[in-house]
Amino acid sequence: MSASPPHLIEGRVVDAAGAPVPMASVYFVEGPVALPDIAALTGPDGSFRLSAPGAGAYTLGVRSDGHKPAAATVQVGGGRLVAVLEIVLVPE
Amino acid sequence: MSASHKITPHRVASHKIKAANEDAAPVPSSGPHTPVSNLDLEHAGKSVRQPKTQAPSAGRDAGGAAPADGETERVGGAAGPRAAAEAARTLSVPATKLRDIGEASFGSPPPMAETVHGPDDRRQITDTAAHPWRMHASLLIVARDNSQWIGTGWFIGPRTLMTAGHVIHIKNSGVPGRDGWVKSVQVMPGRNGSALPHGSVTSTSFRSVTGWTDNGDQNFDYGAIILPTDLGNTTGWFGFGAYPDADLVASTGNISGYPGDKPSGTQWYDSRKIASVDARKVYYDIDTAGGQSGSAVYRIVNGARMAFAIHAYGGAVTNSGTRINSEVYNNMVAWKAAT
Numbered sequence: 001m002s003a004s005p006p007h008l009i010e011g012r013v014v015d016a017a018g019a020p021v022p023m024a025s026v027y028f029v030e031g032p033v034a035l036p037d038i039a040a041l042t043g044p045d046g047s048f049r050l051s052a053p054g055a056g057a058y059t060l061g062v063r064s065d066g067h068k069p070a071a072a073t074v075q076v077g078g079g080r081l082v083a084v085l086e087i088v089l090v091p092e
Numbered sequence: 093m094s095a096s097h098k099i100t101p102h103r104v105a106s107h108k109i110k111a112a113n114e115d116a117a118p119v120p121s122s123g124p125h126t127p128v129s130n131l132d133l134e135h136a137g138k139s140v141r142q143p144k145t146q147a148p149s150a151g152r153d154a155g156g157a158a159p160a161d162g163e164t165e166r167v168g169g170a171a172g173p174r175a176a177a178e179a180a181r182t183l184s185v186p187a188t189k190l191r192d193i194g195e196a197s198f199g200s201p202p203p204m205a206e207t208v209h210g211p212d213d214r215r216q217i218t219d220t221a222a223h224p225w226r227m228h229a230s231l232l233i234v235a236r237d238n239s240q241w242i243g244t245g246w247f248i249g250p251r252t253l254m255t256a257g258h259v260i261h262i263k264n265s266g267v268p269g270r271d272g273w274v275k276s277v278q279v280m281p282g283r284n285g286s287a288l289p290h291g292s293v294t295s296t297s298f299r300s301v302t303g304w305t306d307n308g309d310q311n312f313d314y315g316a317i318i319l320p321t322d323l324g325n326t327t328g329w330f331g332f333g334a335y336p337d338a339d340l341v342a343s344t345g346n347i348s349g350y351p352g353d354k355p356s357g358t359q360w361y362d363s364r365k366i367a368s369v370d371a372r373k374v375y376y377d378i379d380t381a382g383g384q385s386g387s388a389v390y391r392i393v394n395g396a397r398m399a400f401a402i403h404a405y406g407g408a409v410t411n412s413g414t415r416i417n418s419e420v421y422n423n424m425v426a427w428k429a430a431t
Contacts, residue, residue: 035405043240061382
């Protein structure tokens with residue numbers, strides 16, 4: 001394995017009013033490498049942190065009951081170890 | 093999120109497991125398949141001598157068990173859009189092995205990865221209380237940093253479920269306080285949304301191998317969850333086997349699990365021909381999504397559901413799982429006997 005630290009994708013899932021959405025599942029949809037098929041659940045403040053093993057574009061999927069599924073793509077690398085994004089869910 | 097709990101040392105360290113007696117299966121005492129646990133155990137329990145397959149069990153009251161339909165499960169509702177064209181399709185077999193996470197940190201990235209390839213062919217299972225669906229369990233994982241995750245596990249014995257190594261031991265996350273054995277896993281067999289037809293059991297006893305816990309090598313990404321109850325006697329369990337390459341590439345693989353891209357806690361199933369195998373991995377185009385890590389990849393042989401891999405990764409061309417080769421098989425036999 002690489003001795004260099006992985007990149008991190010940090011984010012927050014909120015609803016249309018900006019309130020945090022806890023227990024939303026956040027998972028990789030696409031990425032530059034094979035990725036673990038596990039999903040994170042957002043914390044009480046809607047936050048999550050996923051490890052991105054290499055530089056490139058990662059698409060995350062987000063799902064929470066009562067909301068429409070959402071996706072967001074973030075570019076990892078380019079000298080930054082942490083990529084940050086906010087994902088807004090709208091009601092179903 | 094609350095602050096990380098203090099972890100007592102015996103739960104943080106990995107302890108190598110010795111065979112129980114001279115009749116134990118040839119569980120390795122060195123090398124990447126050396127079994128380890130988060131608990132300090134004297135031994136891993138009894139095992140058998142060089143078996144090729146382990147038989148499944150249907151569990152209690154399985155009279156109404158859903159029959160298999162040849163090589164696939166008989167699932168209500170119309171087949172997915174891709175299944176209709178399955179017979180005419182030529183499988184695309186990757187010319188080279190998929191790259192692992194560590195390798196990817198050094199080189200230029202391969203093509204984009206995805207876990208649902210083309211139209212999504214998965215179908216929801218609604219009779220999850222019945223055999224065989226109740227052998228699959230939704231997992232709620234609490235990591236050392238109190239982050240929560242979802243995954244999938246499957247019974248191989250009264251107290252033992254198999255899953256991916258990264259479900260129970262987090263490696264190379266880059267997040268302070270996260271790496272290592274997880275704190276707990278809540279096991280919910282046959283879950284269907286908020287319905288838990290067989291209840292739930294929380295485990296804090298896990299097994300994996302040094303190839304994963306020390307090296308983070310995806311070729312060794314497998315592990316087990318040991319329950320404090322014998323819930324598997326109710327749900328039944330999968331058989332499993334170490335099969336020759338020719339058997340596997342001629343097989344249809346079946347996967348059912350608990351993906352995160354569907355309504356919470358619902359079980360989804362898909363099947364397809366196996367694309368390719370190597371010594372430690374099986375590659376396939378069966379649709380999955382995040383949350384299905386740890387699912388059984390199984391074939392149906394004369395009505396018996398026999399696992400041959402543990403689903404773990406979404407890949408650039410195909411998805412992949414850890415192959416049950418002879419070393420994995422021997423560890424599973426030992427873990428199945430855990431009490």
